[in-house]
Amino acid sequence: MKQIKYLLLFVAIFMANSIFAQNANQAKACMDKAAANISNLGGFTARFELSRPGAVGRTAGTISVKGVKFVATTPQTTVWFNGTTQWSYMKSTDEVNVSTPTEAQRLSMNPYALMTLYRQGYNLSMTNEGGSYVVHMKATNPKRNIPEAYVTVNKAYQLQKIKIKQANKWTTITVSGIQRKNLSDNIFTFNKKNYPSAEVIDLR
Template sequence: MKHVLFYLSMVIATLCAIPTQSYAQANAKQARAIMDKTAKVISKPGGISASFTMAHPTNGKISGTIAVKGNKFHAKTSAATVWFNGKTQWTYMKRNDEVNVSNPTLAQQQMMNPYTFVNIYKKGYTLSAKSEGANNVVHLVAQTKKQSIQEMYVTVNKKTSVPSKIKMKHSNKWYTITIGSLSSRKQPDSLFSFNSKDYPSAEVIDLR
């Protein structure tokens, strides 16, 4: 159970040496421009949905689906479901038939939603970019040790600006999230809040 919760808390890191300061500045601007385009694609007013696979260095992989609308998200795997409405998080564990309720901190929110890079790249990170075939890979490095995510790589398609992979470093370990079937569609606000009527037998544990 702990492994599944950890994975969902993740459902939700410069690729090369930069020889001169002027090149570094130009590369940083290019990287930010790439991220700005990607942020625009992901930050559709109605929201987006996608499939994902998260890989843990020791605990293997887990797959599921995620819907995102602003800072709200809903993630689901075969073992667990998470709702976050912008303030409150509900985590339902199928095996135990229980729901944990919490108010995550900003740092915890960053680790729960793989699309938080849409906001965190704008402040507190040094950016660079590298071309790899049909993709651009943007490298983010935290400017201080206070950031919960110290390093991140975001792989983005050059033509569509859609991200396909996010690799992040947290607590000296690397985690990889592969994204597929991303689509823009209107997501109802009700999707991001737990409805007890749908889980009548579940035990609700309030951790707030």
């Protein structure tokens, strides 16, 4: 009797692990297709809306992306990232902060950066919600800058929404209006000539 009990337990565990592995593979395939869609665009522009708890609240803007480079503009700020250096211009203070951004900082302004992070250091699972795929990313190292995230893509594998966890708080970024564009590399670097009165503060 005990042998049958242990055999059934083994079968149950094996089936659960098999289902988990299949789901993880499906989640990775979904992310692979979504990442390929973005890569195939080359350069593109989109609208985004960002919401997070606290005083920051909700803000909306536009973003232009080419590979890892991006420039994002909101009513309060403009952020440029050329793949190495980030410039953040605050309109209220007429200041530009120059930095080498962390993973979390890049993600807070460029949701598409998450579309490459999933490949290493995350366990993936997937559910279907309202006609969209929702991929849950959980870091194998809980001390990672982004320990957890949810990525929502439609049935055409186009990014719709990202929800990321930072310091036990969630930030949600909704994306719409994606348009393919030929973008010059120059637009991803801050040009002092366009902001002659701005104070540049190097934080590197």
